[in-house]
Amino acid sequence: MEKITQLFEENHELLLAYLLQLVAAIVIFYVGRMVAKALRRFLEKSLLKRSVDKAVVSFVCGIVYAVIMIATVLMALSQVGVQTTSFIAILGAAGLAIGLALQGSLANFASGILIILFRPFKSGDFIDAGGITGTVDKIEIFQTIMKTPDNKLVIVPNAQITGSAITNYSAEATRRVDLTIGISYDSDLRKAKQILEDIIKSDERVLAEPAAAIKVGALADSSVNILVRPWVKSADYWGVYWDTLEKVKLTFDEHGIGIPFPQMDVHIKKDKQE
Incomplete structure (x- = not known):
């Protein structure tokens, strides 16, 4: 002690x-x-x-x-x-x-965290990302699962998505339908524009605001190109797009408005001999 x-x-x-x-x-x-x-x-x-x-x-x-x-x-x-x-x-x-x-997996993991935190898109959105266009089915840590319009399941690495531009078609409530309608040079331009305006106004899916634009876009090689720009709800985009094209063709046929084929005029010159 x-x-x-x-x-x-x-x-x-x-x-x-x-x-x-x-x-x-x-x-x-x-x-x-x-x-x-x-x-x-x-x-x-x-x-x-x-x-x-x-x-x-x-x-x-x-x-x-x-x-x-x-x-x-x-x-x-x-x-x-x-x-x-x-x-x-x-x-x-x-x-x-x-x-x-694990650098590839870690890059996908980090990208998955960024996608989940900043939410550039969510499940159910129709997007174009990583070279794939489709509807987002699931967002996971390492990959995003998408369904293409023809019902194919595509698994895209998250690093591939964040490494390129992301276009989210479902982010906004409305979209503009961009159509270019060509008519022949000998067709009545005013009549064609009036027909297009009537077609757009008769479609209930087209929004009154913003107003649709119908303007001459170009005097092309074989046609006068008219730009048709109606606004619709995002869910109605493809329906309005396809239906409008069909109505334009049928109505133009009824009123004699020609939609020309691409064409080229060839002029042949012969030398005169004395």
Whole structure:
């Protein structure tokens, strides 16, 4: 007992310093864990308010919590005198090796997170992205599943989608139908424009506002091109497009308005010999 007392008296300053370091390490660990939990709850609430998928929220929050806890443990070990440089080097090397091995998957994962967070499109939207045009069926972490108009299921990597322009045809409530109608040069232009205006006005799916535009777009090589630009609801786009083309052809035939074939006039000159 006397030896223990003597040893304590001789090394009490060193023991006290170790004790303070241990207390500081414990405090750092508990504070870091509290911060990690608070940040995880905050991130979870924020993502759920933005209607992010629960599985994605859980995964992202788990990653954030794990990263903060790893940093907290390293700080606590450093406080008690443990050399953490080797641990950091090992973690860095492991992370680099995993990143190189899974760089394609990680790119798709990061792109999936961006799509879910910023929501350039949602399930059910008709889009053109990654070289594929179709309706979005599912948005997953690594890929987006789309259905083409001819009912083919296409799985597109998310990195391919975010790496190119995204056209969302369903983002707006209305769309403009762009039609170019060519008539022959010997047809009555005013009559043709009046017929087109009547066709557009008779279609209940065409919106009154914005007003449809019917203008001469070009005096082409073999036809006078009339631009027809009605506005419709996005869901009615293709119906109005196809029906209008059919009505234009039938009505023009009834009124003798010609729609010319592409043509070229060839003039042959003969040299006169004396």
